[in-house]
Amino acid sequence: MASETQSQLQEAAWARLMGAAQQGDANCYEQLLHGITPFIRSLTRRYCRNPQLAEDVVQDVLLTVHRIRHTWDPRRPFSPWLASIAARRGIDRIRRDSRIARHEVSDELALETFAVPATNNESGALRAVEAIEPLLAALPERQRRALEAIKIRGLSLAQAASESGQSVGAVKVNVHRAVKALRALVGTEHKTEDQ
C-alpha cells in the first residue's frame, strides 16, 4: 500500500517535471533526468547483464527521451512512456549485439597478436606499426603509451585511462599531442628525404 502510494507520488512528480521540461524549464529537466536514471538502469539490466553495456543503454534511453520528448502526452502517465522507450532500446541493444556476434569472429589470440606487434610478423598492421616505431620511440613516454593504447590497440579512453593511471582528459590530451608531434616528425623526415 505504502509502495503503491510512493510510486503514485513518483509518477506525479515525474509527470510534473516532464511537463515543465516540455516548456523549456532546464532545472526541472535535469531533476527529472537524474530522477529517472535509476529507474531506467533497473529496466535495462533486464536486457543487458554487462554493467558497462547496460550504462550505454541507459545513456541511449536518455538521449531518446530527449529526442522524442514532444511525444509524451501530458494527459497520459509518464512511466509507461519511459518504460516503453527503455524496453525498445534494450531490445535494440540485444539485436545489435547478436548481429555483431553473427558477423564477427571472436579470437582472443588474434587480439593478443595485434596487441603485441613483435609476435605478428605476417600482418600488414604490424608493418605499419613497425614503420612508425622509430617515430613512436621519439615521443615522450606518456604520449607514446596513450597513442599506442588508443590508436594501435583500439582501447576506449576509459580503458586507456584506467590502464595507464591517467585521467580520461589527460589521455585525450596526450593522444592529441602525440599525433601533432608525429606529424611534425614525419614532416621533418620528408624534408630530409627531399634534400
Place this chain on the structure above:
Amino acid sequence: MTERTTDELIGALRRGLAPVRPLPRPVFRAALWLGLVTAIISAALLRWANPAIIAARTAEPRLALECAAALLTGITAVVAAFYLSLPDHTRLWRYAPLPPLLLWIATSGLGCLQYGAGLGPAGDRLGESRHCFMFIVLISAPLSVLLYGVLRRARPLEPLPVALSAALGVAALAAFVLQFFHPFDTTVVDLSAHLAAVAVVVALAGLSRRALA
C-alpha cells in the same frame, strides 16, 4: 564503451533543452490527415468520376460492402499508423486493419466468383488490370509522402510497423477511389492486380521506413 559519464550526458542534455509542443492526440492527427485527404479525393471525384458508375456501384449491396471495406481498411490502417508511431500505445494497433482487410478481400473474391461464373475466363481484362495497378500505385505515392511527412514528426522508435500500416492505409484508400473509375466488376485478374499494387506499395514503404526515423 561509454566514454562520458551519465551525469555528463545529463548536463549536456540540460544545456541542449529547448521548449517543445506536445503532439496532439493520435486520433486527432489522423482525423486531420484523413479530412485533408477526403477533401482532395472528393474534389477529384467531383471533377473526374462518373456519377452513374458511383450510383450503380453503391446500389448493389456487395459492391457497396466492397467499397466500404476498402475505405474502412484505409481509415483503420492510417489511424493505426498514428498510434504505432508513439512509444506508449499498444502494439495491438498493428492488427487493427486486418478485419476490414479480410472483409475487403472476401467481398472482392466473391465478386470475382460471381463475375467469373457469368463471363468465363477473365483473361480479357488483363489490359485494364494494368491500369488498375498503376492507378493504385500512382495515387498511393503522393498520399504516402503526405502521410510520412506527418508521421515522421513522432520519430517512431519502430519505423517498420508504422510504415507498413501507413502504406496499407494509403493503398486501400487508393483502391477505394479506384472503385469510382472501375466500370466493371472485379475479375480474378483485377483482384490480383489490386492486391499486387497494395503489396508493392506496402513493400516500398517497408524499404523506405528509414524516412520516418
